[in-house]
Amino acid sequence: MRRILLTCEYDGTAYVGWQRQINGLSVQQVLEDTLSNLLHGEIRVTGSSRTDAGVHAMGQMVMFDTDSRIPPEKYPFVLNTLLPRDIRIQAGREVPPAFHTRFLSCGKLYTYRIINSPHGSALWRLRAAHVPVPLNLDAMRKASGQLLGTHDFAAFQASGGTAKTTIRTLDRCDLSMDGNLLTIQVHGNAFLYHMVRTIAGTLIDIGHGRLPLDAFRQALETKDRLCLGPTAPPQGLELTRVEYPEEAFVHPENLRWHTGDT
Amino acid sequence: MRRILLTCEYDGTAYVGWQRQINGLSVQQVLEDTLSNLLHGEIRVTGSSRTDAGVHAMGQMVMFDTDSRIPPEKYPFVLNTLLPRDIRIQAGREVPPAFHTRFLSCGKLYTYRIINSPHGSALWRLRAAHVPVPLNLDAMRKASGQLLGTHDFAAFQASGGTAKTTIRTLDRCDLSMDGNLLTIQVHGNAFLYHMVRTIAGTLIDIGHGRLPLDAFRQALETKDRLCLGPTAPPQGLELTRVEYPEEAFVHPENLRWHTGDT
Numbered sequence: 001m002r003r004i005l006l007t008c009e010y011d012g013t014a015y016v017g018w019q020r021q022i023n024g025l026s027v028q029q030v031l032e033d034t035l036s037n038l039l040h041g042e043i044r045v046t047g048s049s050r051t052d053a054g055v056h057a058m059g060q061m062v063m064f065d066t067d068s069r070i071p072p073e074k075y076p077f078v079l080n081t082l083l084p085r086d087i088r089i090q091a092g093r094e095v096p097p098a099f100h101t102r103f104l105s106c107g108k109l110y111t112y113r114i115i116n117s118p119h120g121s122a123l124w125r126l127r128a129a130h131v132p133v134p135l136n137l138d139a140m141r142k143a144s145g146q147l148l149g150t151h152d153f154a155a156f157q158a159s160g161g162t163a164k165t166t167i168r169t170l171d172r173c174d175l176s177m178d179g180n181l182l183t184i185q186v187h188g189n190a191f192l193y194h195m196v197r198t199i200a201g202t203l204i205d206i207g208h209g210r211l212p213l214d215a216f217r218q219a220l221e222t223k224d225r226l227c228l229g230p231t232a233p234p235q236g237l238e239l240t241r242v243e244y245p246e247e248a249f250v251h252p253e254n255l256r257w258h259t260g261d262t
Numbered sequence: 263m264r265r266i267l268l269t270c271e272y273d274g275t276a277y278v279g280w281q282r283q284i285n286g287l288s289v290q291q292v293l294e295d296t297l298s299n300l301l302h303g304e305i306r307v308t309g310s311s312r313t314d315a316g317v318h319a320m321g322q323m324v325m326f327d328t329d330s331r332i333p334p335e336k337y338p339f340v341l342n343t344l345l346p347r348d349i350r351i352q353a354g355r356e357v358p359p360a361f362h363t364r365f366l367s368c369g370k371l372y373t374y375r376i377i378n379s380p381h382g383s384a385l386w387r388l389r390a391a392h393v394p395v396p397l398n399l400d401a402m403r404k405a406s407g408q409l410l411g412t413h414d415f416a417a418f419q420a421s422g423g424t425a426k427t428t429i430r431t432l433d434r435c436d437l438s439m440d441g442n443l444l445t446i447q448v449h450g451n452a453f454l455y456h457m458v459r460t461i462a463g464t465l466i467d468i469g470h471g472r473l474p475l476d477a478f479r480q481a482l483e484t485k486d487r488l489c490l491g492p493t494a495p496p497q498g499l500e501l502t503r504v505e506y507p508e509e510a511f512v513h514p515e516n517l518r519w520h521t522g523d524t
Contacts, residue, residue: 056385076381088384119338122271122350123318125299127385156465237383 001065003099004072006079007091008047013126013235016084018060020049027051027087031062034082037159039068040170047102047240048190054234056127058111061088061242063101096252103257107243109187110174112200112236116179128181129200130235135207137177143206144173145182146216147199155219155228158194166192173199185240188260197231205229263327263360266334269353270309270322275497276348279511280313280322289313290350291426293324294295296344301330310504311370314456316496320373321352323504326362340416357500358514365519370435371449372448374498375460390443390464391498397469399439405468406435406446408478409461417481417488417490420456428454435461452520459493467491 004119008031018025019033028045034044038087048061070078075092083089113128115121120130147170154166172187184203205211211229212218217228247255266491270293278286282294290307297305310323332340337354375390377383382392410433416428434449446465448458464481467473471493472479481489509517 011384011387041396080381081292085387086384088381090379092380108336119342119350119352122273122348125347240507250432 001067001097001128002072003063003065003095003097004075005093005099006062006064006075006089008057008062009088009090010057010060011052011126012054012056014084015053017053017055018047018049018057024053027057027060030087035064035066038078038082039066039070041066043209048102048105049239051122051237051239052194052234055239056235057239059121059241060214060239061101061105061244063070063095063099065097068249098252100252100257101242104244104248104252105190105242106245106248107187107189108191109185109241109243110191110196110241111149111238112116112184112186112196112232113238114182114184114200114204114232114236116177116182119233121180122217124181124237127238128141129204131182131204131208133208135182135204136209137182137207137211139209140203140207141175141179143203143213143216144175144203144218146214147173147186149235151220152223153192153195153220154223155225156195156198157192158198158231160193163192170196175203194231197234197237198228200232200236202229204232263329263359264334264355265325265327265359266337267355267357267361268324268326268337268361269350269363270324271350271352272319272322272351272413273348274313274318274387276314277315279315279317280309280311280319281495284327286296287326287519289319289322292345292349294332297326297408301332303328308363311453311500312495312500315343315502317440317499318524321503322501323363323367325361326359333359336345341469349404356513360514361510366506366510366517367452367504367521368516369449369451369503370453371447371503371505372453372458372473373448373500373502374380374494375500376446376462376466376481376494376498377442378439378444378445385444386443389496391466393466395470395500396442397466398471398503399444399469401471401475402465403437403468405475406437406465406479408476408482409435409448413482414485415438415454415457415482416485417487418457418460419454419507420460420493422455425454430454430457437465442488456493459496460490461500462494462498464491466494 044065072092072094076089092155115128133194150169170188174185280289307326330424334356338475339352341351366511412431415430432450
């Protein structure tokens, strides 16, 4: 049995999200059905992050076990001829049997995009949120600094989160503007359910002047969700990159699993 | 009667192109139907450029005549509630009756996007061409310089072009790479039918080493289409901006029309 790790990009528009659901087609189901057909047996895949309906991924990390002797680096070529065009496999490699795509990740980069213009964008409508009111970028940048470091992000977790601990470390929350396109990049060790969309929604409200400059600080101190803005819409969010310690590819059995992350 | 000029953005994926066709839905038809309903009378619109099926626009310029007393700057708000989300009106203004959206334009900026990676992109599949082989960007940049200036671009015109003259002036052909996304921006006074896609297809072949570095120079000298590469696919192309001389908004009757441009 070999454990294979795939790097998977997808446009989340057409899917109910990463995870298999009874109410519609998920990315996980498409991958499992395609792999099961290809490898003539039932394949179950495990992703690094459970992205919601409409959320995109540039680098979802997906593992599965198989007896197949297909060289791991050939999986992108084989799978991409079988998969719909809104799902692409960008890389494949073999990892040790004790590797785990979810419990061994040590860092994630998310990108949240906003079209900040009166009338929105036809071309970005499925890949960015639309904010019609002018945003104070300086205020948003200042506020984002309050997120950096190790904090209890309990206030940032939507109901439905299953994390055992809500302490997380963020080391990056950068905003950049290119024309009307505002891009927020958030990097941390791990994230709670809806955490990035809550950060984005709060930044929008701070930029709009509807929330005070220290909303993040208040939320971290009081752990009160009401200090924060709304959960920003899913189409603006992209799971950009998932990182693992080098040891995960060599001796994963030496590493401790972290649990309950989404 | 007032002449109204709209700035129109669209995602060309779902349309047979800008121009009304009997075989499918065009952007022109959607705009005409929507305006006719809104203004209770048949409205015909004229665009600055006839984009092909699958080609996008950030700034298609569209004019129409109406007796309506809707303030011109209100058209984006009114129309965007009625139009599908893949067509957005970004601006509206009144122009003199002798203004012409097509025959008075003095400059156009086109953007051509290429995903240059082995497996393509799920997220850019409808907005960029995919080139799986490595491209020599230096060679492409050197070659693009040969296009600058005033030349007879006869070799760059697809059959079906209706231009009276094939002499055009290009003052910009820039290439920039951001990750796997190669962006080509071409600016000139006017363009022939399929000219930008022929430039893009030739640049790709030069970058791949399938065409010599002086392919553009040869084509300009010999006017032979066979010196050039294939017409690159439509989804990579975007009409980014259309420009007019200031006089067009004040005394357009003083300006000479140029004709036959696409």
